Amino acid sequence: MTWIDPHNGSDRARHGIATAVVVGDAFYLVDCGMGVAHQLRMAQLGQSGDFHGYEGLRDIFLTHLHSDHTMDYFNIVLSGWYHGLPGPEPVGVYGPGDRGALPAITGPSDVAAVNPDNPTPGTVDMTTYLTQAFATDINDRLRDSGKPSLDHLIRTHDIDIPAQVGARANDNQFPDMDPFVIMEDDRVKVSATLVDHGAVYPAFAFRFDTDDGSITFSGDTAPSPNLVRLAQETDILVHEVIDADWVRALYGEPPYSPEEEGFIEHLLHSHTTIEQVGPIAEQAGAKSLVLSHLAPGNNPRERWLAASAGFSGDLIVGEDLMQVGIGARTS
Ligand SMILES: [Zn+2]
Numbered sequence: 001m002t003w004i005d006p007h008n009g010s011d012r013a014r015h016g017i018a019t020a021v022v023v024g025d026a027f028y029l030v031d032c033g034m035g036v037a038h039q040l041r042m043a044q045l046g047q048s049g050d051f052h053g054y055e056g057l058r059d060i061f062l063t064h065l066h067s068d069h070t071m072d073y074f075n076i077v078l079s080g081w082y083h084g085l086p087g088p089e090p091v092g093v094y095g096p097g098d099r100g101a102l103p104a105i106t107g108p109s110d111v112a113a114v115n116p117d118n119p120t121p122g123t124v125d126m127t128t129y130l131t132q133a134f135a136t137d138i139n140d141r142l143r144d145s146g147k148p149s150l151d152h153l154i155r156t157h158d159i160d161i162p163a164q165v166g167a168r169a170n171d172n173q174f175p176d177m178d179p180f181v182i183m184e185d186d187r188v189k190v191s192a193t194l195v196d197h198g199a200v201y202p203a204f205a206f207r208f209d210t211d212d213g214s215i216t217f218s219g220d221t222a223p224s225p226n227l228v229r230l231a232q233e234t235d236i237l238v239h240e241v242i243d244a245d246w247v248r249a250l251y252g253e254p255p256y257s258p259e260e261e262g263f264i265e266h267l268l269h270s271h272t273t274i275e276q277v278g279p280i281a282e283q284a285g286a287k288s289l290v291l292s293h294l295a296p297g298n299n300p301r302e303r304w305l306a307a308s309a310g311f312s313g314d315l316i317v318g319e320d321l322m323q324v325g326i327g328a329r330t331s
């Protein structure tokens with residue numbers, strides 16, 4: 001049996017999933033995939049002149065706690081001590097809360113839970129554990145290097161899902177719902193909704209509304225009516241996409257065994273295919289569709305351009321460090 005990571009394409013030029021929303025001299029980060037800490041320094045977002053790259057970072061938003069979306073989160077925190085953090089205020093970190101229950105076991109029946117006293121920690125607890133794991137280093141830097149405490153660098157928040165939504169970990173992960181506001185400051189209003197990422201709970205999509213326009217992030221999801229509602233008339237829809245032909249090719253030529261069919265369906269039912277993503281953007285009335293979190297990362301560009309079928313707006317195939325503007329150009 002082969003375990004396949006749907007995002008582990010072999011294009012080494014692409015880093016993991018992360019997107020920044022830049023508003024003036026500040027920016028907000030959605031997800032922290034592998035390599036984003038480095039790429040942030042390359043991107044030099046929001047500020048002018050010579051700086052480290054993290055100075056303008058206001059808040060981090062995690063769509064879900066799959067490691068391909070979180071691997072560089074604590075890298076940013078720890079390296080931030082030396083690369084422009086803390087700013088005047090701690091960086092807000094908003095992400096899923098405690099899952100509440102372990103997922104069902106679909107493979108071997110004798111799976112021991114890791115950390116059984118708290119096997120499904122949310123963003124706040126995850127950060128506490130990470131801090132504890134790095135205690136030797138952190139204490140050294142606090143005591144010997146005079147660094148400010150991590151409380152000055154970050155402030156973590158588990159996203160509270162409104163109780164009336166009735167969402168539950170294993171049998172009602174993404175009920176039909178209205179988006180809800182999770183953060184608002186002088187530059188952005190950020191709304192969230194629950195989306196369908198298979199057994200993952202909670203899995204969020206986010207929408208940023210600014211004076212210049214709006215950007216909506218699908219997170220990882222199969223086609224989701226909640227996402228279409230969140231993204232209504234958005235200027236830019238940044239959507240994940242997977243190539244179903246690639247998934248099938250991983251298992252060779254058909255016919256597939258029932259077990260292979262099961263794995264193929266499992267992958268495809270947690271994600272959105274090239275054929276599905278255009279009509280979703282059309283239903284949402286998005287002006288532009290940016291394909292992101294491409295699986296596989298090394299598909300020829302022409303293959304992704306097939307996503308324009310069923311979409312009347314602009315299609316953009318995402319690239320590392322690509323910048324897409326909305327509103328009036330200021331520089
Ligand atoms: Zn995921």
Ligand SMILES: [Zn+2]
Pocket residue numbers: 007017066068069220293
């Ligand atoms: Zn992912």
